[in-house]
Amino acid sequence: MNRIYMDNSATTYLKPEVLDVLIDALKNHNSNAASAHSFGQEGKMDLSRSREKVASLIGAEPREVYFTSGGTEADNWAVHIAKKTRKGKHMITTTIEHHAILHTMEEAIKEGYEVTFLPVDENGLVSPEQVEEAIREDTILISIHYGNNEIGTIQPIEEIGAVARKHKVLFHTDAVQAVGNVPIDLSSSNIDMMSFSAHKIYGPKGVGALFIRKNVKPYPFIHGGAQEKGYRGGTDNLPSIIAFAKACELAEEGMEDHIKRLTSLRDRLIKGLLENIPHSKLNGHPTQRLPGNVNISFKFIEGESILLMLDMQGIAASSGSACTSGSLDPSHVLMGIGLSHEIAHGSLRLTLGDTTIEEDVDKVIEKLPPIIQRLREMSPLYEEEMRK
Secondary structure: OOOEEOEOOOOOOOOHHHHHHHHHHHHHOOOOOOOOOHHHHHHHHHHHHHHHHHHHHHOOOHHHEEEEOOHHHHHHHHHHHHHHHOOOOEEEEEOOOOHHHHHHHHHHHHOOOEEEEEOOOOOOOOOHHHHHHHOOOOEEEEEOOOEOOOOOEEOOHHHHHHHHHHOOOEEEEEOOOOEOOEOOOHHHOOOOEEEEEHHHOOOOOOOEEEEEOOOOOOOOOEOOOOOHHHOEOOOOOHHHHHHHHHHHHHHHHHHHHHHHHHHHHHHHHHHHHHHHOOOEEEOOOOOOEOOOEEEEEEOOOOHHHHHHHHHHOOEEOEOOOHHHOOOOOOOHHHHHOOOOHHHHHOEEEEEOOOOOOHHHHHHHHHHHHHHHHHHHHOOHHHHHHHHO
16 A cells, blocks of 8 residues: 655654764764863764754854754743743733643743733734734733644744834744745844754754844753753754754755645645535635645544544544644634634644655545545434535
C-alpha cells in the first residue's frame, strides 16, 4: 500500500540532507561549546555558524536568536520575559492560540495577572482595532499566533505589531507553523519576540528558538549555566542545533517554490473535497492561510472515525492539534470560530508538505468521499437530515 502523509503540521520528516548533517554532527561535532579547550572552541564556532544560518531565514541578527528545546519552551519563555521585565499585570492574546500560550496565560492568571482573550471572526482573524481597544495602561504583552496550527489562518501580524509598538507593549508571536512556510523578515518588523521550531521545517525534534529583539531585555528562564548569554542554562544540544541550521538553510533556499507548490496543491485538495462531498465547509480564511493547510468540517459524523478509515487506506491526517489529540473535547480553535460541538467534532485537518505530490492529493479526493458517505449512512443525524 502506498502510504500518504498529510499531517505535516504535527511534525515533518527529516530531510536527507538534514539527517546527513545530524549524523555527522553526532559523530564529529558533539563537543561542549562551553569548554575552554580546542574541542570546545570548535563547538563554539559550530554554534556561532548555526546561529547565523537560523537568523538568516527570519531576517534577524544572530545575537537575537536564542536556542530552546522547541516552540513550547520558547512560548513559555516569551511570557516569562514580559512578566519579569515589564511593570504591569495585564496581557492580551486570542481564544484560538496554541495551548503553549493559553496554558501559560492561565498560569499567569493564578499568579495575579489579568489576561484578555480576544475573540476571532468566522475565519479565525483578530483585527488590529480589537487589539488596540483591549490595551490598558498596565498591559505588558500581546501574544498572537502568526499562522494558526489547526485552521491555517494567517493574522495581520505587522499591523498588530504596529499597534503594540505605538503603545510600547511587548509583542510576541508564535510562528512555529509560519517559519519556513511564509517569508518573514524581522529586520523591518514590529515583532519583539517570535517562537519557532526545527521539527516543523524538516529538522530534528527537541530544538527550536526564540527571537528576542536586541532592544528587548531577556530574563533567565532556565538557570544553571552561562549558555545563551546566561539566559538559558544547559549544555547546548549542538548536533541538533547544527541540523536545525541546515533545515533553515534549505527552507530559505527553496522558499518561493515551496510556497507556490503547496498553495497549488492545497487549493486543488480544497476544491476537490468541497465539490465532491456535500454538507462540507472549509475552516479558516479561504486565501489568507498557510500554504499547506486544509481544514474541513463534514456534518453528521465524527472526525475520529474519518481518521481511522483514512488510516486503513494508508492516509495519515488529524482532527486537530496533535498536542490535544487525546482529548474528547471539540477543538477550542473550531469552537472559537463559531462552530457548534457537532460540526467541530466532524472536522478533518490535512496538512501538506514537501513529500506531497499531485497523485497524493488526487487519491485523497478519490478515497475520502466514499468514507464520508459510509459514515453518514451509519449516522442517525444524517438519517434525520435526509427525511427533511
